[in-house]
Amino acid sequence: MNEHFEKLQRYLEPVQALQGALTLFQWDNETLAPPAANEQSSRIVGALTDVYLNAFLRPEIFQLLTELKGEKDTLSEKEKAIVRELNKEYENLMVIPKEEYRAFQELTMKAAVVWAKAREEDDFASFSPYLKEIVETQKRFAGYRRKEGQSLYDVLLSDYEPDFTEKDLDDFFAIIREELVPLVKEMAEKADSIPDSFLYGHYPADKQSAFCEMLAEYIGFEKEKGVIAQSAHPFTTNLHNKDVRITNHFYENSLPSAIFSVIHEGGHGIYEMGIADDLTMTPIGGGATMAMHESQSRFYENILGRSEAFWKPLYPKLQETYPEQLAGISLETFLRAINKSQPSLIRTEADELTYCLHILIRYELEKLLIAGELCVEDLPKAWKDKYREYLGIVPDTDREGVLQDTHWAWGNFGYFPSYAIGSAIGAQLLAAMKKDMDLDACLQASNLAAVKEYLGKHIHQYGKLYGCNELLQKTTGEKFNARYYVAYLREKYHRLYA
């Protein structure tokens, strides 16, 4: 092994461990920590962030990374990828003053709690000053990091999707607008004739919880390596490939909400569990990019989870769980209901087709915020205007509007597009997969293991070894191509609601 790389690894061990500690604190903060703990625990997290930065940004690591730049030929593919990721992270962090970075960590930890309360109480004003500071900080940080030719938004985007620029996204979303907006309208006109009120009867939380736990295991989320908890907003996190954690949230007046959440987060979780043992706990031990991550979660949630073949063996079990609520509801009626497309207010509850418009709205708004063309105070109004424009409906409350997502409270700008790119990647992967296997037959035989194996072999095991386009090229024979997505949605919706 390259001597400098070996030394580097020793310096990385505490860095990785400190990242693990920060992950655990965030998990705990979202799922379990008592309400009064936040202020003092934020100080702990702030101090840990300092320790993390001091451990990572030490001159010895910089020195080793510099030496390794000239020694690429002596490195394995995996080592090269680790050095690439480290360089990227190092360059990002070294330009941000430590005390500003730490203050930002403390700010977002507090903001996450303020957001949860603000959402609960439909009180945007209480969250607004935090969001304002988060936006200002992210703009400042992006300014420190910006390279020639990059917009501030490009910089933020590069944290999640290094293969995409603002320009690429404008092109992508233009296709979404042109091709999908007419389809959304077409389907919305049929919506009234599709019964789905039975999905919104009374579904006791304990039964939902038991069914969702079964479902997580059914799709391949391994209990031995995973945890399922509850939080205000479902999410996935992990310490390594054998400690993967997802959350869910149960609404007693909605059957689909928790079901599709657990399949979605389960998809993320299966990705993390599938990363190779020799990559986990290294800088390339996570999903390739956010979009690639979302491609897996949304592949499970929508392409599998809203398909007839998936529900054929499962629907009888669902009916058994809720014999009264689903009495007389055929599988066909159920499928048409869970795929019913109509404009709605909540992104995470949106159907597969309108979903992208929710993302489009957030993309346009966060671009404006970062460009300084929209101020936080005006955000609730702008939110409503966009919903009116693209979906033809307007939320009565901020709770159902701008306060619904946690991402901005966590400081994640440039993240939302990953959901749309990921959805499109899913369709591209589906097309490739169907050449290699009879997916419907697998699903009907409850053989979800075959799906997991395919995705594990082509995507999961590699972690961040390859980038998004590189992985797509390997697996599907071409780079990202949004046309598969449009074709998939068009075919599916026309078939279901012919």
Next chain:
Amino acid sequence: MNEHFEKLQRYLEPVQALQGALTLFQWDNETLAPPAANEQSSRIVGALTDVYLNAFLRPEIFQLLTELKGEKDTLSEKEKAIVRELNKEYENLMVIPKEEYRAFQELTMKAAVVWAKAREEDDFASFSPYLKEIVETQKRFAGYRRKEGQSLYDVLLSDYEPDFTEKDLDDFFAIIREELVPLVKEMAEKADSIPDSFLYGHYPADKQSAFCEMLAEYIGFEKEKGVIAQSAHPFTTNLHNKDVRITNHFYENSLPSAIFSVIHEGGHGIYEMGIADDLTMTPIGGGATMAMHESQSRFYENILGRSEAFWKPLYPKLQETYPEQLAGISLETFLRAINKSQPSLIRTEADELTYCLHILIRYELEKLLIAGELCVEDLPKAWKDKYREYLGIVPDTDREGVLQDTHWAWGNFGYFPSYAIGSAIGAQLLAAMKKDMDLDACLQASNLAAVKEYLGKHIHQYGKLYGCNELLQKTTGEKFNARYYVAYLREKYHRLYA
């Protein structure tokens, strides 16, 4: 403020934060982490321990502590106590090679999981090599740390009870043996005539959980600042005074088990929640000593929790929760049953009177282990022999014998005596308390707030500002005195079973 102390505080911030991270990992490991996570997560904990040691054992801190030794007059009482605790901890750690300390942390983290499985499967042999290594390591560490005149066991004991030596404990346990063994025998003879089988009917876990949650709040465990979870063995931990965590364990064939566990752990929790805001998150932000901690938990569990005045307002609620199981059982019968004293195998399930003999056994065994006069392989047999000698009964399995406690798996030798000292302190505090307030009247009026206020004022708020005997002197007018305990037990048991 003293300039050196101010500097010291800045160096302590990361140290405290890293301790918090280690605490959170341990909590998570015991309550939630998936089984397959252990090995990789142990590496994270090992690396964090390294970071912690490097942050604490830096020469700058040593330098500052040295300078502060000559500047005591310029320090406040609180600052002096902080310096005292730091010196103690620094001297403990600086003599242990870092890699050995880290290996020990990883070892105990693994051992805790191996122990849980071994206990489940009644398989001492699988745990034995871990325990052996733990004993050897603790002996070696004690050897590094030993000061003139100290036995190895004295060194271990000083981590929990700096005011007590092995000699003091021999004296204390001699009193226990002389005074309580005859009382235990006297009461055991009456045991057969005291009905208690109704306590061991079927008690569904969900009802137990709900009742225990109510009970925790009833005694003063504040939900805003606390968490209740489940683990194999109930315990308490905390990040600071506004994040205090207790666990419970539900046996469906036992009513008292979870009830007295939650009151016990709740007592620990109330102590931690009561520590003053300006002490929490400092080196003196915990309970004064382990025995002082146990004095609070066992005060709540036994002196309050097994008294008539406590149950008078609560028993109707318990009957409401279990109308069938407790039909026709009067309060008097219930009280005699929950106080019934008879030799039994499980420490945590033992009655208040025989409890100290369980501790006596562990004390004698761990002294032998540390003195090298008993080897781990022979421990199961020695355990059985001691139970035969002191309690007249012998466990059939190691699960009900040597594998029942988690303490040794965590590396805690010298800890068990704290339970007995703590029980005795509780009785000493009770005598003082009764001079100041009508305790029975408070309990009957469900005024647990008054009890918490009294203990908060005299004990909790001070954290580690004062030592055990110093606190007792302040509160009760004398140092530790075991005679109160003997008198309390004699009076209580003769009254209950006249």
